[in-house]
Amino acid sequence: TGMFTYDPGYMSTGSCSSSITYIDGDAGILRYRGYDIAELAENCDFMEVAYLLLRGELPNAKERDEFHWTISHHTMVHEQLHKFVDGFRRDAHPMAIMCGVVGALSAFYHDSIDITDPYQRMVAQHRLVAKMPTIAAWAYKYSQGQPFAYPRNKLNYAENFLHMMFSTPCEEYEVNPVLAKAMDRILILHADHEQNASTSTVRLAGSSGANPFACIAAGIASLWGPAHGGANEAVLNMLNQIGTPDRVGEFVKRAKDKDDSFRLMGFGHRVYKNYDPRAKLMARTCHEVLAEVGAEDEPLLKIAMQLEKIALEDDYFIEKKLYPNVDFYSGIVFRAMGIPTTMFTCLFALARTVGWISQWKEMIEDPDQKIGRPRQLYQGATARPFISMEQRG
Ligand code: CMC
Secondary structure, eight states, X not given: OOSSOOOGGGTTOOOOOOSSXXXXXXXXXXXXXXXXXXXXXXXXXHHHHHHHHHHSSOOOHHHHHHHHHHHHXXXXXXXXXXXXXXXSOTTOOHHHHHHHHHHHHHHHTSTTOOTTSHHHHHHHHHHHHHHHHHHHHHHHHHHHTOOOOOOOXXXXXXXXXXXXXXXXXXXXXXXXXXXXXHHHHHHHHHSOOSSOHHHHHHHHHHTTTOOHHHHHHHHHHHHTSTTTTTHHHHHHHHHHHHOSGGGHHHHHHXXXXXXXXXXXXXXXXXXXXXXXXXXXXXXXXXXXXHHHTTOTTOHHHHHHHHHHHHHHTSHHHHHTTOOBOTHHXXXXXXXXXXXXGGGHHHHHXXXXXXXXXXXXXXXXXXXXXXXXXXXXXXXXXXXXXXXXGGGGO
């Protein structure tokens, strides 16, 4: 094309330089700031990982405590924002509520944000990371017709989220340490994944100098789709649709049929051409959680395991290098924790907020940063004479 490369889907376009996340898709490697995802998931809590992604280094004990204190003290959301939630239909998808309410936050922190000021950028990061679980839990409470539960500073990030989801004025949710730990690990696994669709959306929106809260709302919109973060919800719907392990073969056959639009949800990845390292950790977490809640016989897990077995032995999936991705087991874990299907993608969004805002910060601070402005291959009509209304037939 001469002046630019035609690359739909940005299959071969590097849109930025970044020091945050490294992926080797062929080897199935994922690292945050140089640290292997498995080591982080096994040894850190989500706040340490958030600190690492935002600041570049793991915190020492004092830095971790200070960071946790700061995040805890930003978890409250302005009371007026309840009115936005109340404006939604009762059956609104929680992702619609998240997208709208986080976008609305931009109006609460608009005049107060000067993104050229590093301190103000940092406060915006803290606010977003802190308020996301509160907003996600509100979206759920609204769907249940229950009053919103306020955050508790004595709890850690994952515990606090579970508390806000499940506490009622009649009964405080007793946080189960195994489930809280599993939730924390799931948040770590979803925290960042370099230039995926939603992160690229946040960067593109932010490249014009837009309000960061509005940029994150744009990221939420992009994440919502079933090809991206919406896949975890789609996986569970698919497993329910399959119904029994003996019907797995039939669905694998459909996924291979080019005339059938059905795909195996939770399978395949643009970058991983090997087993997604997050999926391995997720599968383990899944077994731990099911054992804890006494659901080892969960029928959906049996279907998922059968599906994985059949697909991994099938030539179509082998040739196309389609392996389970992070979303394949996460839905089963969430379900076992009592989280409804429509909330799955909200959980992805609250974890990924850390990555989005780290990437936004990196972009704003990059001296090479320019407004994102892809080109196009124009294929419409060539120049033609104008036709007046009378001549248009
Ligand atoms: N089931 C059946 N066939 C598939 C699947 C699947 N899940 N994924 C890809 N293929 C086939 C596809 O039909 C194509 O075949 P052909 O070359 O003959 O046309 C080939 O594999 C390559 O697929 P593609 O759609 O060109 O690849 P992509 O890089 O554009 O898409 C993807 C990647 C993740 C959107 C896709 O694999 C997919 O739709 N997977 C299911 C949805 C899913 O699980 N998404 C979550 C991704 S991981 C979490 C996240 O990032 O949000």
